[in-house]
Amino acid sequence: MYDLHIHTVHSPDSHDGAFMEAYAELALSKGYQGIGFSDHLEFDPDDDGCGYLDYDRYSRDIDAVRKKYEGRLTILKGIEVSYQREFSDAPKRYFAGKDFDYLIGAVHFVARCPFHHGDRYFRGKTAEAAFRAYFEEVERTVESGLFDILAHFDHLKRYSIPVYGSYTLAPHAGQIEQILSAVARSGMALEINTSGYRHAFRESFPAEPTIREYVRLGGRCVTLGSDSHAPAQFGTGIPEAVDLARRAGLGEAVYYVSRRRQAYPITG
Numbered sequence: 001m002y003d004l005h006i007h008t009v010h011s012p013d014s015h016d017g018a019f020m021e022a023y024a025e026l027a028l029s030k031g032y033q034g035i036g037f038s039d040h041l042e043f044d045p046d047d048d049g050c051g052y053l054d055y056d057r058y059s060r061d062i063d064a065v066r067k068k069y070e071g072r073l074t075i076l077k078g079i080e081v082s083y084q085r086e087f088s089d090a091p092k093r094y095f096a097g098k099d100f101d102y103l104i105g106a107v108h109f110v111a112r113c114p115f116h117h118g119d120r121y122f123r124g125k126t127a128e129a130a131f132r133a134y135f136e137e138v139e140r141t142v143e144s145g146l147f148d149i150l151a152h153f154d155h156l157k158r159y160s161i162p163v164y165g166s167y168t169l170a171p172h173a174g175q176i177e178q179i180l181s182a183v184a185r186s187g188m189a190l191e192i193n194t195s196g197y198r199h200a201f202r203e204s205f206p207a208e209p210t211i212r213e214y215v216r217l218g219g220r221c222v223t224l225g226s227d228s229h230a231p232a233q234f235g236t237g238i239p240e241a242v243d244l245a246r247r248a249g250l251g252e253a254v255y256y257v258s259r260r261r262q263a264y265p266i267t268g
């Protein structure tokens, strides 16, 4: 197994000793073949996380841990980019001349408003309007063609549940079909983000019906990611995600080396 969504001390929201080595030790003890670090990269100057990631330090730390675990564990250098249409030119400029194994595109803001801090994003919006605008930004993220992996497809549900009491994706079926078709056509991978198993609703981002829809539309590439922000979260939900992918008819998941996709079999 490969967990490709891991935050370390290079992300401002990591905690409780999120050192690369701590994750590597856990991965070895749990029988993982590889892990990928995916610290946050922000381009909005209004966001506190903007400028936090120091590429040279990040690269040096990854090189050191790779060396230490050489031959025992594959360690991949990823990044999780907050895609914002307002800064759509920034990623290309940033990535020129830098080397990463994979780039994860994520939506954390809509119209520059974060939806993971307080309820400002939801104020004055119906649930339907909130999700519609969110999925429009997800669609832009896919269309940008910048990324290898689409992060936590329906992440908004986590933040919308406390506001509206529940969530439904039913009104957005057409929009979702369009995005998943674009992902399948593009050759990008859809992430099965298992951090939702740490919350009361206990399901992945996206949940099973969306994974099944993706497969129905011809999508075959998925990655598994726990979105850990502390070692105690490492790998949570990954076995459940493997079962889910298999039920949806997938026999493989993927990871990336130097931005080239590699498949590996997933077994229950």
Ligand SMILES: [Zn+2]
Binding pocket: 080, 106, 108, 151, 152
């Ligand atoms: Zn994210």
Ligand SMILES: [Zn+2]
Binding pocket: 005, 007, 080, 227
């Ligand atoms: Zn993340």
